[in-house]
Amino acid sequence: MRGAALVLLGMAALGCKSLTASPSDYAAYRAVRVGPTVASRLRAASDYLQRYPEGAFHPEVARWFTQIEPRFFEASADTASGMQMYLDALPHGPHAAEAADRRDALQAAQKSQTGERLSRAGALLEQRLARAAERRADVVGAYSAWVAQVLDLDAWRLPPEAAGEPFRTAFWGDPRPTCTRGTCFKIEAYPYELPIDGKLESFVCALEVKLRLERGVLVEVELGGPDLFARLFEAHQARPVAADDVRDREGALGWLVELTSGAAARRLDPHRCAVMPVPPAVLVRHCDGLRLEIIAATGPKSPDRVVIRGMGKL
Numbered sequence: 001m002r003g004a005a006l007v008l009l010g011m012a013a014l015g016c017k018s019l020t021a022s023p024s025d026y027a028a029y030r031a032v033r034v035g036p037t038v039a040s041r042l043r044a045a046s047d048y049l050q051r052y053p054e055g056a057f058h059p060e061v062a063r064w065f066t067q068i069e070p071r072f073f074e075a076s077a078d079t080a081s082g083m084q085m086y087l088d089a090l091p092h093g094p095h096a097a098e099a100a101d102r103r104d105a106l107q108a109a110q111k112s113q114t115g116e117r118l119s120r121a122g123a124l125l126e127q128r129l130a131r132a133a134e135r136r137a138d139v140v141g142a143y144s145a146w147v148a149q150v151l152d153l154d155a156w157r158l159p160p161e162a163a164g165e166p167f168r169t170a171f172w173g174d175p176r177p178t179c180t181r182g183t184c185f186k187i188e189a190y191p192y193e194l195p196i197d198g199k200l201e202s203f204v205c206a207l208e209v210k211l212r213l214e215r216g217v218l219v220e221v222e223l224g225g226p227d228l229f230a231r232l233f234e235a236h237q238a239r240p241v242a243a244d245d246v247r248d249r250e251g252a253l254g255w256l257v258e259l260t261s262g263a264a265a266r267r268l269d270p271h272r273c274a275v276m277p278v279p280p281a282v283l284v285r286h287c288d289g290l291r292l293e294i295i296a297a298t299g300p301k302s303p304d305r306v307v308i309r310g311m312g313k314l
Contacts, residue, residue: 021056029057032064038072039089046090069094080106132193132200139190139205139235143223144263146170146209147306150221151267151290156310160184160211160218171209185210187225192235205231208303224305229256229296244300253296257283260306264292 021029028048035041045065052058073095076082083103090096149170155163163171171177177186188207193200207228212220225231227243233252234241236259241248261270264285273287283294289311297304 025052025055025057028052029055029061032057032061038068039085042069042072042093043089046093073099077102080110128200129195132195133238136192136194136235136238139192140232140259142188142190143207143232144259146207146223147260147263147292147308148266150223150308151264151292153218153221153310155218156289157217157219159216160213163218171211177209177211182213183210184213194234194238194240196240203231203234205235218310220307220309222305222307224303226303227297228304229253230304232256232259243297253282257294260292260294261285268292 028044028051031044032041032048035044042065045061045068048055048061049058049065055061069090072089073086073093076086076099080103083099083106086093086099087096087103093099149167153163153167155167160171171184171186175186175188177184179185186209188209190205190207192203192205194203195201205228206225207223208225210222210224211218212222229252230241230243230248233248233255236255241252243249243252260283268285268287268290270285273285275284275286277284277293280298281293281295283292285292291309293305293307295305295307
């Protein structure tokens with residue numbers, strides 16, 4: 001709006017004059033009259049005043065320039081681009097030094113604000129990445145905790161309801177398990193995120209905890225799920241792991257064996273309790289009335305399993 005007002009004012013302020021001036025004088029004056037924008041007319045006016053100090057139109061152009069130039073500066077002063085527009089039109093104008101200073105100050109403020117926004121965005125991204133890393137660690141930690149809790153279970157050869165803490169809370173808490181005549185089971189879902197192409201994508205690791213009963217007493221606990229070992233491994237690696245990729249599968253199995261062996265070491269010493277595994281088992285520990293086996297899936301429809309049997313007939 002201020003620019004439009006300046007155009008109208010500029011057109012009204014320049015009056016008509018009989019053509020008694022030289023052709024070059026009049027041509028320079030005409031550029032002031034017919035320029036398409038206020039900026040172009042100001043540029044032409046400044047040029048005319050410098051080139052024709054004694055020109056026929058000098059008083060008229062000087063009056064118009066004196067009226068319009070400060071208003072043009074004021075109308076452009078809110079933005080760095082406006083100040084640059086002033087400097088492009090009048091590099092040596094009355095407000096040129098002030099325009100340059102204001103342009104530089106506005107650009108610095110813009111950079112600072114942009115830097116602050118980027119800094120805030122970077123800080124938020126770092127926080128989200130940190131939380132994502134914690135959640136991935138929680139997935140691996142939850143699996144290791146289940147292995148340790150099952151090995152410490154005090155309800156072998158007893159009804160599963162007789163189990164003490166912390167297994168009791170872990171298994172009988174939410175989500176509530178489902179029990180049939182020979183089994184009780186529940187599925188724990190552990191969400192996590194992986195950085196993919198610069199973004200965090202959501203994944204979930206599903207872990208089924210299944211209690212097997214014989215004549216109503218607990219004899220076996222199975223921790224399993226579809227592609228369970230691949231999901232745990234990718235949470236550890238912070239990258240997608242394809243369960244049907246040979247290298248990924250071998251990497252997942254090797255890492256899972258080390259993780260499980262470590263989680264079980266307090267109750268099943270790897271030196272004293274190691275047993276040669278028979279496929280599809282990839283790890284066996286057996287001593288002191290406990291037996292642990294890691295059994296890899298044998299096909300796309302079979303689950304990965306960790307099977308732990310307790311005291312009694314094994």
